[in-house]
Amino acid sequence: MATLQAVSGMNDLLPADGQGARWHRLETAFRDTSVRYGFQEVRTPLCEYAELFQRGVGEATDIVEKEMYTFDDRGQRRLALRPEGTASAVRAAIEHSVLARDPVVRWSYVGAMFRAERPAKGRYRQFHQVGAEVYGDDSPAVDAEVIDLASSFLQSIGITKFIVRVNSLGGAETRARYREALLAYFAPHREALSPESQLRLERNPLRILDSKDPRDQAFKAGAPSLVDALTPEDRAHFDRVQGFLTALGTPFVVDASLVRGLDYYSRTVFEIVDTSGSLGAQDALGGGGRYDQLFTELGSAKPVPAFGFALGIERLLLAAPVEEEKKPFRVAVVAVAKPDENTTHAGVLALARELRMHGFETVVDTRFGSMKSQMRRANDLAAAVVLLIGSNELAAEQVSMKLMATGEQRSVPRAALLDELTQTQRAPAATGAP
RNA sequence: GUGGCUGUAGCUCAGCUGGUAGAGCAUCGGAUUGUGGCUCCGAUGGUCGCGGGUUCAAUCCCCGUCAGUCACCCCA
Structure with missing residues (x-):
């Protein structure tokens, strides 16, 4: 390599490619949509103390374990380029006591995230997300409205072939109970599971359900159902989310095997998958869910219910039709x-x-x-x-x-x-x- | 992190079984000295990703490396 080049997995957008204009239109469309849903844009630093993500995203997640760009500051503190937007936004909300001024806060954001993964189609080391978060309201109406926001934004940029998968992981109590049930179920089959899942068994058995490994697939069918583990309150919450979504006319399917890769989720989780086939293996446009414990875990004196999502801009652009540019005068x-x-x-x-x-x-x-x-x-x-x-x-x-x-x-x-x-x-x- | 494929002008690519490179497009100039698109002519532009090896000789063979890409993994 004789000449200097961009860091692997980090891309330039050249005007001649017309990509800059597409990005601009997409971001504008997102801001327009989120403003109509009552959201205001927040901007947080690209860089945070690594501890924020370790506590927020979860020490045992792949993101924190092996994909985070960390480095030492001039002092002794460990810094990290943000691998996702939620932890930073919550940190900012706590730090500036925004919930003391407003009972409910609706924030949106647009920006770069960093994960040191092997690049592939639709997956880059610097990638960009649009996202939205609601703090201070545990109503299922929030879940439904935010999922609807994501869905109608997609439609506004011409993406029509997608599926919204939703599931409920239940609250803290449910999670603990279900974890025991899964352990009890999988432990006897331990040796037959994939090596990854044997690890998951100790750290986060829930993720085994998300595995695509054929060795694990065999056991998934017989695994105890998360739905059965839900408390009556969780159950009611999830039912109402579905009811509201139906009332909003937002298409969705319930997928009991949906588990997200971040540890902070509770109750409702969702994922939006592209079905046009234009994304290759990386077909998730984005996702999100409820994270009612995150504020507390990040040091908030009071618990604050929260819900949010993020969508990957690069993937949205792969899935969206290429519009003709208007010729300027x-x-x-x-x-x-x-x-x-x-x-x-x-x-x-x-x-x-x-x-x-x-x-x-x-x-x-x-x-x-x-x-x-x-x-x-x-x-x-x-x-x-x-x-x-x-x-x-x-x-x-x-x-x-x-x-x-x-x-x-x-x-x-x-x-x-x-x-x-x-x-x-x-x-x-x-x-x-x- | 693992594996497959790829790496020749700014771009898309050609280069037969090894003898140091070509095309189209793009760029610049010209074909009436104050006028575009079409056509024609000409010019600029490449240490053939990088390093090493085999050979009298390598863009072409071998090894390594870097990069890109796709898949696995994971996810946006």
């Missing part, structure tokens, strides 16, 4: 060099500036090559209108205005130029492709 100003270069060049720059101040997207080929090359450049940049400035125009206080679509050209008094351009912009014919 662009003006190019061209200098006719003779006989006095400096005067005409200055005239071009001054005119371009004036147009920009009036809102016109204006380009100048500042190399000021031959007229031919300037015209070619204007054409390459898809300018709808080219304005020509030369000694004739300067002397007469006029500008030659050429419509690229038709080739029509006429002289316009300098004083009337802005009105002319405004009218041209409104006429659809002038903005069409040349």
Whole structure:
């Protein structure tokens, strides 16, 4: 490797690829949707004390165990690039006592996350998420509304082929009871399980249910059902979530084997899976759930119920249709060099500036090559209108205005130029492709 | 972390069984000295990912390494 290059799994977005515009539209769509659902955007640092994620996401999760970018600060504290957004947002909510001011807080976020995984399609080491969180309300209405937010956002960006899977993990009491039941069930079969699952048996038996390993699949069917372990309260909560989702018209399926990779979830969890096939093996667009214990685990004096989700932007863009970009009304100003270069060049720059101040997207080929090359450049940049400035125009206080679509050209008094351009912009014919 | 495939101009690729590289597109210039798109002509541009080995000689064979990609794992 002779030249410097980007860190593996971390990508550049070049304007020429048109990706920047797609990202921009997606983020705008997310902000629009989340604002309509009553959310406000929060921004937290990319970097936190590693301890936050160890306590928040869970020491035994893959994310913290082997995928976190950690490094030492100048002092002794261990820092980490955030592998997900929820822990940071909750930390900020606690630190700034936002629940003391507002009984219920609805936050959204957009930003980069980091996980040191082997890159693959739709999976990168720096990836980006949009997410939303609700703090301070344990109502099942929150669960339903936030799942609905995620779902309607997907539709707003043209993603229609997806499935929302929901499940309930139950509260702390249920989790403890169910864990015992799973242990009792799997322990006799220990040797037959995959090596990973033998480890999971000790650390987080729940995750065995999520395994795709055929050795584990064999035992899943007969495993005790989580639904049966739910307390009446958990049961009622989950039933109401489903009822609300149905009332909202948000399609979903209940999937009893759905377990999320983060430790902080309780009660409702959900995952949105792409069914268009455009994502390869990484078909999860995102997911989330309820995490009623996280505030307490991160040091909040009072327990705060919470619900949230995150979606991966890269994956959304793989799944979303590529929309046609609107062609902007662009003006190019061209200098006719003779006989006095400096005067005409200055005239071009001054005119371009004036147009920009009036809102016109204006380009100048500042190399000021031959007229031919300037015209070619204007054409390459898809300018709808080219304005020509030369000694004739300067002397007469006029500008030659050429419509690229038709080739029509006429002289316009300098004083009337802005009105002319405004009218041209409104006429659809002038903005069409040349 | 494990495995498969790939790595030649800015991009997409060609290069037969080893003799130090080509095309198309893109870029720049020209074909009437104040005018674009089409066409034609020309030019710029590559230590053939990097390092080592075999050989008289390697882009082509072998090894290593880095990178990309896909899959496993996990998840966004």
